[in-house]
Amino acid sequence: MSGSGRGLLLWAFLLAVSTVACGTADERRDAADAATTRFEAAVRDGDAVAMCRALAPGTRTEVELSGEATCAESVLGEELPYAGAVRTVDVFGRQARVVLQHDTVFLSQFPEGWKVVAAGCRPQHAQPYRCTVKGS
Amino acid sequence: MTAKRRRFVRDNGLTLAFGMAFLLALTGQAFAGHAEFNNELAADGLAPIGLAAYLASSEFAVDVTENWQSEYLQFFLFILGTVWLLQRGSPESKEIDEAGPESDKEQRVGQYARADSPHWARTRDWRQTVYSRSLGLLMGGLFLLSWFAQAVAGSAAYNEQRLRQLQRPMGWGEYVLGADFWSRSLQNWQSELLAVASMAIFSVYLRQRGSPESKPVGTPHGATGVES
DSSP: OOOHHHHHHHHHHHHHHHHHHHHHHOOOOOOOOHHHHHHHHHHHTTOOOHHHHHHHHHHHHHHHHHHHHOOHHHGGGOOOOOOEEEEEEETTEEEEEEEEEEEEEEEEETEEEEEEEEEEEEEETTEEEEEEEEEE | OOOHHHHHHHHTHHHHHHHHHHHHHHHHHHHHHHHHHHHHHHHHHHOOOOHHHHTTHHHHHHHHHHHHHHHHHHHHHHHHHHHHHTTTTTTOOTTTTOOOOHHHHTOOOOOOOOSOOHHHHHHOOOHHHHHHHHHHHHHHHHHHHHHHHHHHHHHHHHHHHHHHHTHHHHHOHHTTTTTHHHHHHHHHHHHHHHHHHHHHHHHHOOOOTTTTTOOOSSSSSSSSSOOO
């Protein structure tokens, strides 16, 4: 292959990588938004099974430990408020923060989709959010 | 291997050997960095990522570019610094009375260019000005590009880490004024500057037989600007 051919191939590769990277950023934002909306619908409807399905494995385990029962039996006792509509979504890599009207939710990407890592989160000055539900 | 290819390898051995070593080291960094990143995710109870996803991640990009920028900064400063700064006895320095950009005659440019001088060295316009500084410009440009890439990738990687720790993400401006960006930059700069200072002074008194980076073994310590 000639030098110019190799150069073209390199630029094509870089273009493909940047296109994929930019393309997936919007897709990830939409997917995190959709997962949060599903979770909040479950909270609003009091659907404990759907709420637990939306939680990350580590967070589900913490809910079970704190309630000393299954996730579905414990999660409604956490008294998560219905947070309303999504206001902003920040996605970096495979982590996301979704700010809603009355709550903030943190999510992480798993093989089966975006899962809620922490919910019922309130900001604290110069410290991590204080969250009602979160993993270990 | 044909005679032509053997000659090409011999004539470009330094670039080829270091280029291949670079690729091997980068590959090793990719595997080790991937394993370490997955260890961190596992500690936070999060899903591991595949190697391809790690290679496209801001985490890998910032780890690569923070080292690239400092290397290019080192060469940029070394190339520019040695125009004016001297070290008596060092093969990395010009002779003590040669500080500065030197005359056109010494640099063989313009009317003093020879038949085999590069074309832009023979010109007497902006092309000579640019070509006379092209090595420093390239190194300085690559430094700025890779430092900017570090700032962009570093901001994304840092925010990913902050979200894992249930902290709010930072804006890019806040990140480049913050501790993570400057810690990453300065820890690389200090090591590169130490290496240059060490090379300048150790090469006064120590020798490496056969290396053009060293004076000939029998050269006195005080001899400056002498390379094998």
